[in-house]
Amino acid sequence: MAPLSQTGFRLVPAALSAGDQAALLVEVLTRVETAPFYRPVTPGGKPMSVEMTNFGALGWVTDAKGYRYQGAHPLTGHPWPDIPAALLALWADLTTADAPPDACLVNLYRDSARMGLHQDRDEADFAFPVLSVSLGDTAVFRLGGLSRRDPTASVRLASGDACVLSGPARLAHHGIDRVLAGSSRLVPGGGRINLTLRRAGPAPG
Numbered sequence: 001m002a003p004l005s006q007t008g009f010r011l012v013p014a015a016l017s018a019g020d021q022a023a024l025l026v027e028v029l030t031r032v033e034t035a036p037f038y039r040p041v042t043p044g045g046k047p048m049s050v051e052m053t054n055f056g057a058l059g060w061v062t063d064a065k066g067y068r069y070q071g072a073h074p075l076t077g078h079p080w081p082d083i084p085a086a087l088l089a090l091w092a093d094l095t096t097a098d099a100p101p102d103a104c105l106v107n108l109y110r111d112s113a114r115m116g117l118h119q120d121r122d123e124a125d126f127a128f129p130v131l132s133v134s135l136g137d138t139a140v141f142r143l144g145g146l147s148r149r150d151p152t153a154s155v156r157l158a159s160g161d162a163c164v165l166s167g168p169a170r171l172a173h174h175g176i177d178r179v180l181a182g183s184s185r186l187v188p189g190g191g192r193i194n195l196t197l198r199r200a201g202p203a204p205g
Contacts, residue, residue: 007167007168007169008129008164008165008166008167008168008169008170008172009143009163009164009165009169009172010094010163010164010166011155011157011161011162011163012094012161012162012163012164013158013160013161014158014160014161015090015094015133015160015161015162016086016090016133016160016162017160018160020086020160021135021159021160021186022186023086024084024086024087024133024135025135025186025187025193027084027086028084028106028135028193028195029188031053031055031081031082031084032053032106034076034078034081035053035054035055035073035076035078035080035081036053036073036075036076037051037052037053037106037108038051038052038053038074038075039051039052040052040061040062040063040074041062041063041064042062043062043063043064043065043066043067045064048062049109049112049113049114049115050107050108050109050113050114050115051107051108051110051113052105052106052107052108053073053080053106054073054080054103054104054105054106055080055081055082055083055084055087055103055104055106055195056080056082056083056101056102056103056104057071057080057102057103057201058070058071058080058102058103058200058201059071059072059073059080059103059105060103060105060122060198060200061074067122068122069103069122069123069200069201083101083104083197087101087104087133087195087197088100088101090131090133090162090197091131091197094131094162094164095129095131095164095166096129096166097128097129097199098203099128099199099203099204100199101128101131101197101198101199102198102199102200102201103197103198103199103200104195104196104197104198105195105196105198106193106194106195106196107193107194107196108191108192108193109136109137109139109176109179109191109192109193109194110189110190110191111181111191112178113176113179113191114175114176114177114178114179115175115176116175117142117144117148117152117173117174117175118173118174118175119171119172119173119174120165120170120171120196120198121171122200123198123199123200123201124199124200124201124202125199125202125203126170126171127170128198128199128203129164129165129166129170130164130165130166130170130196130197130198131162131163131164131196131197131198132157132162132163132164132165132194132195132196132197133161133162133194133195133196133197134157134158134159134160134161134162134192134193134194135159135160135186135187135192135193135194135195136159136184136186136187136190136191136192136193137159137179137180137181137182137183137184137187137190137191137192138156138157138158138159138179138180138183138184138192139156139157139176139178139179139180139192139194140154140155140156140157140176140177140178140179140180141154141155141156141157141163141174141175141176141177142154142174142175142176142177143155143169143172143173143174144172144173144174145172145173146171146172146173147173148173150173152173154177156180158183158184159184159186159192176194179191179192
């Protein structure tokens with residue numbers, strides 16, 4: 001990962017202590033009670049292997065209409081819950097963004113769930129970074145370049161780790177090869193919860 005660490009990718013091991021992870025998980029699961037996890041489908045009609053929900057003013061969704069951000073849960077029709085304060089604090093501490101995130105995608109990985117290489121490019125302004133926070137089982141994270149054909153490297157993301165994609169790495173292809181089942185006991189029922197903070201809309205003002 002050395003080349004990308006110099007061009008906008010930054011791994012922050014143990015960004016959250018064990019106690020902070022447990023407290024954040026309580027906040028996440030409380031919000032999930034009103035914005036439940038669901039299994040989305042791609043525009044081509046293929047169900048994703050992860051379950052997801054969102055926090056914040058805007059939430060990322062995918063369905064037959066395409067990829068986009070919207071202000072309400074697609075199943076309940078209710079606005080997304082607010083972003084936990086602990087995540088907003090991490091954004092302030094770990095990024096140099098001059099505006100707070102307005103979207104937090106929450107992915108739940110169970111069993112053989114994975115995420116293929118993709119770019120985060122549905123946001124209004126790519127100058128804002130992407131901040132990812134891991135809870136639960138360790139994931140094998142793969143990071144490439146701007147082209148899907150660029151070389152890739154992998155790194156393990158453990159519970160409490162955070163990583164930032166900014167600058168040249170902001171549009172790098174990335175994904176989750178697999179989750180190491182049983183590597184953590186944090187998430188009830190096992191698995192991994194990933195929280196991805198973004199600024200989906202334009203900067204305020």
